[in-house]
Structures are given as structure tokens and as C-alpha cells.
Amino acid sequence: MGKGRKIESALAGLIFIGGALAAGADGPLTFRDCVALALRQSPVLAVSEMEIGLERLGEADSRADYFPRFSLQTRYYLDQPEGSDRRFYLEFRVDPYNPVEAHLSLKAQRLLTRIAMLSHVQAVAECLQRLGETFLELDILARMESLDNDLVAVAEKRAAQVSYRYRMGSASEPEWQAVEQEAAIFRLQREQHKALRSARRETLGAWLGLPDPALPEADVRDAAEQVWGKDRPGAAVWESVRTNSVELQIREIRNELQALNITAARAAYIPDLLIGLRTPDPLSGLNDEDFYFSVGVDIPLWDGWKRARNVHRQRRKLEQQLAGNVLGELEFRMQWRAAENACRLAELEWRTAKAREDLAxxxxxxxxxxxxxxxxxxxxxxxxxxxxxxxxxxxLRQALARDKARLDLDFITGNLLNRYCHTGMENP
Known part of the structure; x- marks a missing residue:
């Protein structure tokens, strides 16, 4: 199966999974329910999905160019031409036709459609990443709520006791002010986390295409397990990461497209075919009413070497793209390595925070x-x-940073996307 068909199958797999999950959604939305809803109605994906439809229309136009364009031209003379008893003539004309250019145009448009489909896949991957980040944040904020309440309760109790001792003269004013300020800070932090949680719920609703009154109630318990499942993918190797990269796939297709541009520039040397069927012009003095069929070619004799320069230009553009691809692949590999290092660093930061918690x-x-x-x-x-x-x-904060780093790494390696379009890719 060709690359284009595999991409179509992958998109079909995404839509199929989304429909199946949406049908089973009941009560608070899990992460998979949110993925299903986003695939069905997220405004973030609407633009790239429409782009696929537009490119398919262009593909239909290019397919229609396989057949020459016919037109009918007629002319009527108000004054009777001398030597003829006819006042009009008819001509069926075929516009200049080059079947090679028509074939190349269709191939190029198919490549553009594949690019649009891959861009949609990339948009889906970014949507999954944003949904995952939001779910992880909501989970941590929900778990912080009980800690915030405990902090406020203990701080207020301590402040009350110090205030009593201050009134009795056994505590200093700075000591009393310090514990009062500490309790106030904990209360403000609790309100801050509540506001942040409300904002994240609004963000989730926006990504799902839901209006404010219909903001979803999400089941964010064990969000990390919901996003990755019980078995997270192991460390990725470069070849797998490179194969999964949508950006690099688009670059390869653009190389194919530019190679077609070179061929199209050479095809401009092929003469256009001219075909016609007409009656004699009354001005010719002929009274014949028969139709005459004609065929010919249109050959440019001099164009200032524009066609030759265009071939050279398209070759240089391909060389430029290939050089850019080498740089782009290098940058992508560095981005992958940076994500791996950030993931390891975040893991160490979380372990350090956990050790400090155990010490406390x-x-x-x-x-x-x-x-x-x-x-x-x-x-x-x-x-x-x-x-x-x-x-x-x-x-908890470091756990969120660790999980976000993991999510970024899985987004770059393609593991996050493959988890939700596995059916389409494995069964093309």
C-alpha cells in the first residue's frame, strides 16, 4: 500500500476510535472520552480538516484536466458577405492541450493532498499533547486541594495559639505577625490553585469545542495512567523517531513535489496540441456548409530562454530543499535529545523533592x-x-513537571499519536 493510502487509513483509524469511544462516554469524561470528543468537534482540528477537503477539490480539478477543454465559438455577420449566401459560422475548439502537464499536475495535487493530511495528523498530535497536559494539571490541582486545606487548617490553628500567647505576653509581636502572615499566604495559595483549576477546565472545554455553560466534568484520577496506560513505551531509537516524525515526512513529500516541478519545467518544451472542427468563414467566399476537422501543434520558437532558466531554477530549489532537510533533521534530532535530557532531569528533580518530603x-x-x-x-x-x-x-509540582516532560518526549517520538491511531496504522 502506498504512503497516501496509509495516511488515509491512519485518519480513518483516528475517526473510528473516536466514534467508538464517544458512543460509550457516560458521566465524567475520561481522557479517552476527551480524545474522542476532540476528534469529533474540536475547533483546533477543523481548519486542517477543511484543508484536506480543499486539496481534494484541487485534485478533482487536476483530474478533470486529463480531458481537453472544449468550447463553441460562433459568429454572425449583420451585413451579407460578398460572394457568400451565409452570414455565420460555427467552430468547435479544443484549448491548447498538453497531456503530460495534465498528468504531472494531478501527481502534484495528490502530493499536496498528502501534505494536508499529514498536517492534520500533526494537528491531532498537538491536540493530544494539550489535552494530556490539561488532564495532568487538573489531576495535580485536585490532589493539591486536600494539601491546601490541611495547610490552611494547621497554619490557622498555629496562628490562633501564637495570638493567644502574644496576648498573654509569652510571644513577641514579630512571632505573631509571622504566623499570621504565613496563614494568609497559605489561604492565598489555596485560592490561586482554585482559580488555576477553573482556568484549566475552561481550557479543556475550549479544546473540546464546548461553550462555557457546558464545561465538562472530567475524571482526572490517575491522569498519568489514563494518558499512557499501564505500560508506557520504552526508550525510542532514532530510526523509529525519524520514521514517526510527521514534519520529516512532509519534508520528504515536498522533495517529491519539487522533483515534479523539475519534470513539469522540462515538459514545457512539449508542443501543445490544437484540435478544431468548424464551418468555413463566410468572408472566405465559400458557400460550403460542411464541417472541417483540423489538428495542429503550438510550438514556441523564442521565449528568451525562459524555459531553460526555469528548469535550472527548479533544480536549484530542489538542492536548496535537500540542504534544508539535512539541517531540519539535525535540528529535530537535537530537539529529541533535548526532550530526553529534560525528561531525565525532571525525573531527578521529582526524586529529590520526594526525598525532601520523606525527610520532612x-x-x-x-x-x-x-x-x-x-x-x-x-x-x-x-x-x-x-x-x-x-x-x-x-x-506534586515536580511530579507534574516530570509527567509534562514525558508527554513532550512522547509527542516528539510519535508514541503519543501512535497510541490513538494504532488500529489505522497496523491495519491499512
Whole structure:
């Protein structure tokens, strides 16, 4: 099967999966439900999908050029021509026709259609990445909500106790102001996270093509597992990454298109075919009413070497594209390597944050053991508890950064897209 058919099959697979998932969606939307809904109605994908339709219209026009364009020309003389008893003539004319150019035009238009289809696939991949990022953020923000509430509760309790001691004269004013300000900061951070969560829900609705009153309720529990499944793909090798790259595939098709431009420039040397069927012109003095068939060619004798220069120009453009492809492939490989390094760094940052959380947890338990039965009201124990909760929140932030880095890497390698068009690619 050719590349164009494989691309069509891949798109059919995307649409088929989306329809099947949308039919089974009930209650809060899972990530796969959101993917199905986005494939069906996302405004982000509408433009590239329309572009495919436009290129198909151009392909139909090029296919029609295989047949010469016929026209009828007639002329009527108001004054009777001398030597003739006829006042009009008819001519069936075929416009200058070059079947080679028509064939090359159709091949070029088919390549443009394939480019439009690949651009749509790229838009789908970007949509999947954005949906995945939004789901991961909503999951982390939902998990942060309980931590924010605990932080505010502990900070306010501590502030109340310090305020009481300040009124009794056993605490200084700076100490009281510090704990009050700390509690205020935790309350502001909680409101900030609530606002951010609301904004992310609006973002999700926009990507799904839903108006504000119909913002979806998303089931974001275990978002990472929803996005990748239980078995994440292993480390990708360059050959696989290069094969999956839509950008590099488009570059290769543009090379084919430019090679066709060279052939079309050479085809301009082929004479155009002229075909006609007409009656004699009354001005000729002939009274014959028969139709006369004619055939000929249109051969340009001098064009200032424009055709020769055009062939040379198209060759240089191909050389320019090939040089640009080498640079583009190098940049893409560097982008892939940078994504791998960012993924490893984010993993280390998360492990560091998790270790700090474990350390803060150990110090919290130590402070509670020292405080004994009064640990709930002890200032040192509450301070240790706040430090532990803040460390837990930082661990969640680093977990989000790690998962986003993984998502970016899977987007670049094509693993994210292949997960949702697997059926179309494997069964072309």
C-alpha cells in the first residue's frame, strides 16, 4: 500500500476510535472520552480538516484536466458577405492541450493532498499533547486541594495559639505577625490553585469545542495512567523517531513535489496540441456548409530562454530543499535529545523533592514523638507538620513537571499519536 493510502487509513483509524469511544462516554469524561470528543468537534482540528477537503477539490480539478477543454465559438455577420449566401459560422475548439502537464499536475495535487493530511495528523498530535497536559494539571490541582486545606487548617490553628500567647505576653509581636502572615499566604495559595483549576477546565472545554455553560466534568484520577496506560513505551531509537516524525515526512513529500516541478519545467518544451472542427468563414467566399476537422501543434520558437532558466531554477530549489532537510533533521534530532535530557532531569528533580518530603515526614514524626500527647497543640510539632505538607505539595509540582516532560518526549517520538491511531496504522 502506498504512503497516501496509509495516511488515509491512519485518519480513518483516528475517526473510528473516536466514534467508538464517544458512543460509550457516560458521566465524567475520561481522557479517552476527551480524545474522542476532540476528534469529533474540536475547533483546533477543523481548519486542517477543511484543508484536506480543499486539496481534494484541487485534485478533482487536476483530474478533470486529463480531458481537453472544449468550447463553441460562433459568429454572425449583420451585413451579407460578398460572394457568400451565409452570414455565420460555427467552430468547435479544443484549448491548447498538453497531456503530460495534465498528468504531472494531478501527481502534484495528490502530493499536496498528502501534505494536508499529514498536517492534520500533526494537528491531532498537538491536540493530544494539550489535552494530556490539561488532564495532568487538573489531576495535580485536585490532589493539591486536600494539601491546601490541611495547610490552611494547621497554619490557622498555629496562628490562633501564637495570638493567644502574644496576648498573654509569652510571644513577641514579630512571632505573631509571622504566623499570621504565613496563614494568609497559605489561604492565598489555596485560592490561586482554585482559580488555576477553573482556568484549566475552561481550557479543556475550549479544546473540546464546548461553550462555557457546558464545561465538562472530567475524571482526572490517575491522569498519568489514563494518558499512557499501564505500560508506557520504552526508550525510542532514532530510526523509529525519524520514521514517526510527521514534519520529516512532509519534508520528504515536498522533495517529491519539487522533483515534479523539475519534470513539469522540462515538459514545457512539449508542443501543445490544437484540435478544431468548424464551418468555413463566410468572408472566405465559400458557400460550403460542411464541417472541417483540423489538428495542429503550438510550438514556441523564442521565449528568451525562459524555459531553460526555469528548469535550472527548479533544480536549484530542489538542492536548496535537500540542504534544508539535512539541517531540519539535525535540528529535530537535537530537539529529541533535548526532550530526553529534560525528561531525565525532571525525573531527578521529582526524586529529590520526594526525598525532601520523606525527610520532612521524618522530622514531623520526630517532633511529634518529642512533644508526646500534646503534639497536636505543640508549636514545634505544628511547624514540622507545615514543613511536611509544603514538601508534599512541592513533590506534586515536580511530579507534574516530570509527567509534562514525558508527554513532550512522547509527542516528539510519535508514541503519543501512535497510541490513538494504532488500529489505522497496523491495519491499512
Amino acid at each position: 515526614d521524618a522530622r514531623r514524626r520526630q517532633a511529634e514523638m518529642v512533644s508526646g500527647p500534646e503534639a497536636e497543640d505543640d508549636d514545634e510539632a505544628m511547624a514540622a507538620r507545615l514543613a511536611w505538607l509544603q514538601a508534599g505539595r512541592e513533590t
